[in-house]
Amino acid sequence: MFIFDWFYGILASLGLWQKDAKILFLGLDNAGKTTLLHMLKDERLVQHQPTQHPTSEELSIGKIKFKAFDLGGHQIARRVWKDYYAKITLLEEINNYLLYTRSYSSFLGLFGVWSGVYYTEKVDAVVYLVDAYDKERFAESKRELDALLSDEALANVPFLILGNKIDIPYAASEDELRYHLGLTNFTTGKGKVNLGDSNVRPLEVFMCSIVRKMGYGDGFKWVSQYIK
Structure with missing residues (x-):
C-alpha cells in the first residue's frame, strides 16, 4: 500500500496519473533539464555537468510510463x-x-x-527550460524557442516554458521573461483552458525553482490537460 501511495502521490501531484506521455525536455545548457528530470524520477537533487550527448530516460512509476528526453543544450547538442x-x-x-x-x-x-x-516515439509535449537568472542568454533562448515553435513537426505539440532558478536573487520575473522570449500576450492561459478544435497550440510560462521544488508542479498540471 505504501508503494502504491508513493506512486500515486508523485503522478497525481503532477497531474500525470493514468497518463502515458512522451515529453521532450529542451533548453540551453545549465537551464536545469537533467536536474528536473531526476527530481521527477526520484525526487532527489542531483548536480549534473552539462549534458555532452543527447540522452533519453524512461520513468516507469508503477504501471505508468513517463518518457522524457534530455537533449542537452550546448551548441553541439542543439544540432x-x-x-x-x-x-x-x-x-x-x-x-x-x-x-x-x-x-x-x-x-x-x-x-x-x-x-x-x-x-x-511521437512527442506529446515539450518542456522548454530557461535559466531566469542568466539574462545575458535570453536572446539565445528566444532564438532556439522561436525555431522550435515554427517547426511544422511540432505544430500541434503543447509547450510548457519553465523559467528556472527563481530562488536566486535578481532572477527575472515572469513578466520580464515573457517579454524577452517574445511571449507577452501570446500564451494561451493558465488553469483549465478548453481550446477545443481551435487549432491553437497550448503554450504557457511558469516560473520555478527546481532546487526548492517550487513551481514546476503547477506547470506539469497545466500541460497534463493537453496530454490525452
Whole structure:
C-alpha cells in the first residue's frame, strides 16, 4: 500500500496519473533539464555537468510510463534536437505512403530509407527550460524557442516554458521573461483552458525553482490537460 501511495502521490501531484506521455525536455545548457528530470524520477537533487550527448530516460512509476528526453543544450547538442522529432514525421510519411499504395515493391524501395531511420516515439509535449537568472542568454533562448515553435513537426505539440532558478536573487520575473522570449500576450492561459478544435497550440510560462521544488508542479498540471 505504501508503494502504491508513493506512486500515486508523485503522478497525481503532477497531474500525470493514468497518463502515458512522451515529453521532450529542451533548453540551453545549465537551464536545469537533467536536474528536473531526476527530481521527477526520484525526487532527489542531483548536480549534473552539462549534458555532452543527447540522452533519453524512461520513468516507469508503477504501471505508468513517463518518457522524457534530455537533449542537452550546448551548441553541439542543439544540432541534434531536430533529429529526435523530425524523424517522427518521416516515419509517418512512409507509413502513410505504404498504406496508400499497398505495394510490396514500394516497401522494398523504401526499406533502405526506413532502416536508416532511428525510431522515435511521437512527442506529446515539450518542456522548454530557461535559466531566469542568466539574462545575458535570453536572446539565445528566444532564438532556439522561436525555431522550435515554427517547426511544422511540432505544430500541434503543447509547450510548457519553465523559467528556472527563481530562488536566486535578481532572477527575472515572469513578466520580464515573457517579454524577452517574445511571449507577452501570446500564451494561451493558465488553469483549465478548453481550446477545443481551435487549432491553437497550448503554450504557457511558469516560473520555478527546481532546487526548492517550487513551481514546476503547477506547470506539469497545466500541460497534463493537453496530454490525452
